[in-house]
Structure formats: C-alpha cells, structure tokens
Amino acid sequence: xxxxxxxxFLFVIPVLLGATLLVFTIMEFTPGDPAKIILGNEATExxxxxxxxxxxLDDPFVVRYVRFVGNMLRGDLGISYRNNLDVxxxxxxxxxxxxxxxxxAVFIAVLIGIPVGIISAxxxxxxxxxxxxxxxxxxxxxxxxWLGLMLVIxxxxxxxxxxxxxxxxxxxxxxxxxxxxxxxxxxxxxxTIARTTRxxxxxxxxxxxxxxxxxxxxxxxxxxxxxMLKNALIPIVTMIGLSFGGLLGxxxxxxxxxxxxxxxxxxxxxxxxxxxxxxxxxxxxLSIFSTFVNLFVDLLYAFVDPRIKSQYQTKRR
Amino acid sequence: MGKLLxxxxxxxxxxxxxxxxxxxxxxxxxxxxxxxxxxxGETGAGKTTLAKSIMRIIPQPPGKIMSGEILxxxxxxxxxxxxxxxxxxxxxxSMIFQDPMTSLNPxxxxxxxxAETIKTHEKMSAVEATRKSCEMLELVGIKADRAxxxxxxxxxxxxxxxVIAIALACNxxxxxxxxxxxxxxxxxxxxxxxxxQNLKRKFNTATxxxxxxxxxxxxxxxxxxxIYAGEIVEYGTVHEIFKDMRHPYTIGLMNSIPKIHMDxxxxxxxxxxxxxxxxxxxxxxxxxxxxxxxxxxxxxxxxMVEAGGEHMVRCFRAxxxxxxxxxxx
Numbered sequence: 001x002x003x004x005x006x007x008x009f010l011f012v013i014p015v016l017l018g019a020t021l022l023v024f025t026i027m028e029f030t031p032g033d034p035a036k037i038i039l040g041n042e043a044t045e046x047x048x049x050x051x052x053x054x055x056x057l058d059d060p061f062v063v064r065y066v067r068f069v070g071n072m073l074r075g076d077l078g079i080s081y082r083n084n085l086d087v088x089x090x091x092x093x094x095x096x097x098x099x100x101x102x103x104x105a106v107f108i109a110v111l112i113g114i115p116v117g118i119i120s121a122x123x124x125x126x127x128x129x130x131x132x133x134x135x136x137x138x139x140x141x142x143x144x145x146w147l148g149l150m151l152v153i154x155x156x157x158x159x160x161x162x163x164x165x166x167x168x169x170x171x172x173x174x175x176x177x178x179x180x181x182x183x184x185x186x187x188x189x190x191x192t193i194a195r196t197t198r199x200x201x202x203x204x205x206x207x208x209x210x211x212x213x214x215x216x217x218x219x220x221x222x223x224x225x226x227x228m229l230k231n232a233l234i235p236i237v238t239m240i241g242l243s244f245g246g247l248l249g250x251x252x253x254x255x256x257x258x259x260x261x262x263x264x265x266x267x268x269x270x271x272x273x274x275x276x277x278x279x280x281x282x283x284x285x286l287s288i289f290s291t292f293v294n295l296f297v298d299l300l301y302a303f304v305d306p307r308i309k310s311q312y313q314t315k316r317r
Numbered sequence: 318m319g320k321l322l323x324x325x326x327x328x329x330x331x332x333x334x335x336x337x338x339x340x341x342x343x344x345x346x347x348x349x350x351x352x353x354x355x356x357x358g359e360t361g362a363g364k365t366t367l368a369k370s371i372m373r374i375i376p377q378p379p380g381k382i383m384s385g386e387i388l389x390x391x392x393x394x395x396x397x398x399x400x401x402x403x404x405x406x407x408x409x410x411s412m413i414f415q416d417p418m419t420s421l422n423p424x425x426x427x428x429x430x431x432a433e434t435i436k437t438h439e440k441m442s443a444v445e446a447t448r449k450s451c452e453m454l455e456l457v458g459i460k461a462d463r464a465x466x467x468x469x470x471x472x473x474x475x476x477x478x479x480v481i482a483i484a485l486a487c488n489x490x491x492x493x494x495x496x497x498x499x500x501x502x503x504x505x506x507x508x509x510x511x512x513x514q515n516l517k518r519k520f521n522t523a524t525x526x527x528x529x530x531x532x533x534x535x536x537x538x539x540x541x542x543x544i545y546a547g548e549i550v551e552y553g554t555v556h557e558i559f560k561d562m563r564h565p566y567t568i569g570l571m572n573s574i575p576k577i578h579m580d581x582x583x584x585x586x587x588x589x590x591x592x593x594x595x596x597x598x599x600x601x602x603x604x605x606x607x608x609x610x611x612x613x614x615x616x617x618x619x620x621m622v623e624a625g626g627e628h629m630v631r632c633f634r635a636x637x638x639x640x641x642x643x644x645x646x
Contacts, residue, residue: 208419217406
C-alpha cells in the first residue's frame with residue numbers, strides 16, 4: 001500500500017513537466033512583451049532592451065524553459081511581472097480560497113446528487129424520477145457562466161438573498177458568500193452524480209445478492225444502503241474523481257463571475273497582464289492539487305471495494 | 318406429520334411490454350415437516366418463480382400474483398404485511414440461489430453476511446452473532462478464521478457453502494434450494510449435496526430442491542413434482558414416479574438420460590420446445606410434443622388424475638401403460 005502511494009506521488013513529476021511545457025509554449029505565442037508591460041508606456045527602447053537582457057528574455061525558448069524548471073524544483077516559482085511580489089506567496093492564499101469553493105461544490109454535489117439518484121432508481125419511472133431526470137439533464141447541459149449569471153440575477157438582484165459577488169471572512173459571512181458560487185460550480189457535477197448514481201443503482205438492484213439479502217428478511221432500507229449503495233458506489237467514486245478536473249476548470253469561470261479571490265480568477269487576471277510566472281505557478285499548484293485529489297480518490301476505491309484493496313496488498317496470505 | 322407448507326392454485330404472471338407471460342398456472346403442492354420435495358422441470362418451466370413466490374421476492378411489477386394461497390403454519394404468506402413476511406424470510410423459510418458466484422455481496426465479508434441474518438432474527442449481541450456465524454462456517458466445512466474474507470477470495474463450491482450457511486443460520490423450518498449445484502462442477506456437486514443432506518437430517522429442515530437433474534431427485538428426495546409450463550404434470554413419492562411414471566413428459570425426461578448398461582448410439586431428447594408462456598395452447602400444454610396426443614388433448618385441458626397412493630398425473634391417458642409404448646426396458 002505504502003509503495004503504491006509513493007509510486008503515485010512520483011506521477012506528479014511528468015504531470016508537472018507536461019502541464020508547464022504546454023502553458024509555457026502557449027504564453028510564448030501570446031502577443032505582448034513583458035518588459036514593456038513592466039516598464040509602462042513611457043519606457044525607452046534602451047530601457048526595455050536592458051530589462052529584457054536582465055530578465056533573460058532574449059535567451060532561446062529551451063534555455064528559458066529549463067531555467068524555469070530548475071527554479072521550480074528548488075521551490076522558486078519566480079516574481080510576478082505585475083507587482084514584483086513573490087508568486088508563491090500570492091498563490092497560497094488564493095489556493096486556499098479555491099479549495100474552499102471546490103470543496104463546498106463537491107460537498108453539495110455529493111450531498112444532493114447521491115440521495116436524489118438513489119430515490120430516483122428505487123422509484124424508477126415515477127413522476128419524481130422523471131422530474132429528476134429532466135432537471136439533471138438541464139443542469140448537466142447548461143454552461144457554468146450562464147447558470148452563474150442566472151443565479152445572480154434571481155437570488156442576488158431580484159430576491160436579494162445572497163450577495164452577487166465577493167468574499168467576506170468569518171463564519172456566517174463567508175458561508176453566505178459561498179452559497180451562489182458553490183451551487184454554480186457544483187451544478188454539473190451534482191447532475192452527473194445523480195444520473196450516475198441512478199444508473200449504477202439500477203444495475204445493482206437486479207443482482208442476485210439483492211435477492212439473497214431480501215431472503216434474509218432484512219429491512220428494505222438496510223438492503224438499499226448496505227447492499228445496493230455500497231456496490232453502486234464504485235462507479236460513483238470514479239465519476240467524482242474524474243469530475244474534479246472539470247471542477248477546477250469551472251472554478252476559473254465561476255470565480256470570475258462571483259469575484260471569488262481564488263486561483264482561477266488569478267489565472268485570468270495574470271493572462272491579461274501576460275504575467276507568465278503567475279500563470280505558470282498557478283498551473284503548477286493546480287496540477288499538484290488535482291494529482292493529490294486523484295490519488296485520494298484511488299485510495300478511496302480500496303476502501304469501497306475490497307477486490308481492489310487486495311490488489312494493492314503486496315503481501316497475501 | 319402436519320402440513321408445513323401448502324400451496325393452493327397459485328397463479329403468477331409477468332406483465333411485460335410484449336405481452337403477459339403466464340409463469341405459473343395453478344400450482345397445488347404441499348410440504349410436510351422434515352420432508353424433501355424435488356421440483357423438476359426444464360428451463361423456463363416456472364421453478365424459480367415458484368420458489369421466489371414462496372419467499373415473496375418476485376419483483377412487482379412486472380410480476381403479479383393473480384390468485385392462490387401459500388399457507389405457512391395456517392396463515393397465508395401472500396396476505397402478510399411486509400413486517401410479517403420479513404419475519405418469515407430467513408427465520409422460517411430460507412432460500413439458496415442458483416449461482417453462488419453472484420448471490421453473495423462482493424463488498425461484505427462472508428462472516429458479516431452470515432451474521433447479518435442472525436442479527437436480524439435473533440436477539441443477540443454483535444459478538445455472539447459473529448461467534449455463531451463462525452460456527453455456521455465450520456458446520457459447512459470452512460475454517461472459522463476465513464470469516465473476515467470477501468467472497469472473491471473463495472472458490473465457487475466454497476461460496477455455495479457460505480450461501481448454505483447463511484440460509485441455515487437461523488435454523489429455518491423450510492429450505493428452498495434453487496438448483497444449488499447447477500453452477501458447480503460434478504465433484505463439488507456431490508460434496509455439496511451430501512453436506513446438504515447431512516445438515517437437513519441434523520436440523521430436520523424440510524427442503525424444496527429445485528433441479529433439472531432426475532438423478533439428484535432419486536438420491537435425495539422423498540417426493541417429486543414434475544413441472545411443465547407453469548403446471549405440475551406429475552406428483553408422487555420418488556418411488557412412484559421412478560417406478561411407475563405415467564405422464565408422457567416424465568417418461569420423455571427419463572428416456573433422455575443415457576443408460577450406462579445399454580449401447581446407445583444416440584441420445585433421446587424430447588422433440589420440440591416448451592410452448593411460449595405468452596401464448597399457451599388451448600388444450601394440454603404438452604400436447605405439441607407428446608407422441609401419445611389425441612384429438613381431445615388439443616382442445617381440452619386435462620386435470621390431475623389420481624393414480625394410486627399419492628401419485629397424481631395431469632394426463633387423459635394416465636391410466637394406460639404409456640411407458641410401455643416407448644418399447645424399452
């Protein structure tokens with residue numbers, strides 16, 4: 001088990017190299033000269049040339065990329081072009097905010113998606129099931145930016161229940177500010193979880209061991225939770241793990257709509273400023289974060305399915 | 318010996334989008350205490366439906382119990398509310414399913430699966446239930462220290478032993494075994510059957526053994542019922558059925574078994590297929606495949622005829638010596 005975890009940790013390396021190379025290349029092709037942006041409009045050609053020399057911007061692409069990787073391995077993610085501050089320091093706080101948002105979104109998605117999916121499966125083809133199927137199809141199909149704006153219009157502008165944007169610290173304020181962005185971000189995942197749960201439950205309902213469980217004289221609720229859900233969970237866990245990447249992508253849009261001070265919004269701002277170190281650093285952080293989440297999900301499998309657990313165990317009796 | 322279970326005129330059908338499948342068409346059968354009844358029939362004859370009806374675990378819809386009574390200790394299982402029937406399941410009547418590969422929950426340890434039944438029906442602490450589940454495992458020939466293992470760590474025969482342990486955990490009065498050995502290979506079949514016989518004797522459990530293997534019936538049962546297209550076509554003691562079979566279907570079944578003492582070049586199947594349960598013929602259900610069929614068989618439904626002792630046959634020509642018509646023995 002431990003060896004497996006260590007092996008999975010090493011996976012971070014290729015993921016990081018791939019992701020940063022991609023972003024580095026794309027940033028290279030975007031128009032604009034960082035030296036010009038830093039010095040502003042009044043700068044002379046000579047000043048710009050000097051700064052470019054100083055920042056090493058005139059070196060070939062490969063040299064700059066290798067230098068970036070070298071610095072990254074030493075934990076130095078560079079200085080922001082925008083404000084000359086250390087990039088890592090700026091990102092840590094924002095990453096925390098993104099984690100709060102993404103965590104809340106997953107929490108909502110699981111808390112609503114799984115029970116709704118279970119009831120839908122047990123009451124297959126009833127009105128409840130049909131309504132759920134329609135609503136989830138709608139949620140899964142609606143783009144995050146549209147849904148976010150609609151929620152803002154209805155709940156913030158018309159009804160005035162929740163703030164339209166921003167984040168305030170402290171318990172009740174933070175929570176209230178979180179509601180709309182978290183719901184927006186979770187909508188897709190929630191709908192997919194509900195549908196996956198329903199499909200997975202329907203598959204399990206017809207299994208022979210459910211008849212066995214019934215023949216034991218168990219309560220229907222016990223059968224549902226202990227025998228059906230536990231078996232149905234395996235594809236659901238897969239789904240949640242897979243959707244996490246999409247969730248981080250969605251956080252870029254959601255954070256921009258709701259002015260949530262997270263990494264996603266930071267990336268958008270940094271791209272606008274052609275602040276390459278900030279963009280790269282954000283990508284590095286998000287990659288590490290999502291690798292950890294995937295590792296966590298894989299370990300969760302072992303918890304859910306003993307057949308997988310015995311694959312991890314190197315020592316068998 | 319009193320009647321433990323009595324089924325009267327049970328009719329079950331499945332309403333599908335393609336039409337109504339008549340699975341059981343008036344089953345009458347009874348079971349005495351400690352008795353073993355063999356239920357023989359080919360695939361699709363309604364054997365499993367009958368078993369599941371007794372446990373009342375027919376999925377409804379599409380399943381529908383049209384009429385009939387299933388009397389257990391004088392009260393009708395079909396009229397019980399959900400709590401009453403739950404108390405019957407596992408405690409009074411248990412069931413062993415056909416395929417041990419799929420009838421155990423893959424994400425629960427076998428010990429927990431046995432203990433679950435015990436905890437449901439008996440006032441026992443978790444520790445006692447676990448201890449009893451280990452005893453049950455030992456009883457079916459599995460070492461108690463394997464209670465913490467999951468089903469995928471067992472072989473097919475071992476899994477079926479676990480299923481039997483679950484079924485017998487609360488010492489039920491009736492055990493319904495739905496083709497308990499069909500999915501196992503022959504050597505394991507014999508072991509499992511022998512073990513079931515021994516446990517049955519030990520606990521005096523009445524058993525309904527569903528099978529399509531006449532040999533198994535001859536070895537283990539006292540009574541046998543031959544079921545065809547949702548009807549019992551012949552019923553009697555094993556001795557009566559095997560020595561004095563009267564229904565053409567039973568005779569055909571028996572003839573389809575290759576005889577070891579004769580030099581047979583070809584097998585003797587019963588020609589044709591069972592009628593479509595969505596469109597049963599007007600007369601006798603077997604008449605299309607019956608070599609003794611008369612005009613009357615095509616239009617009139619035969620009823621059960623007594624043929625001495627407990628022997629009952631659903632055939633117009635039950636009193637003739639049809640078996641002689643095959644010209645063997």
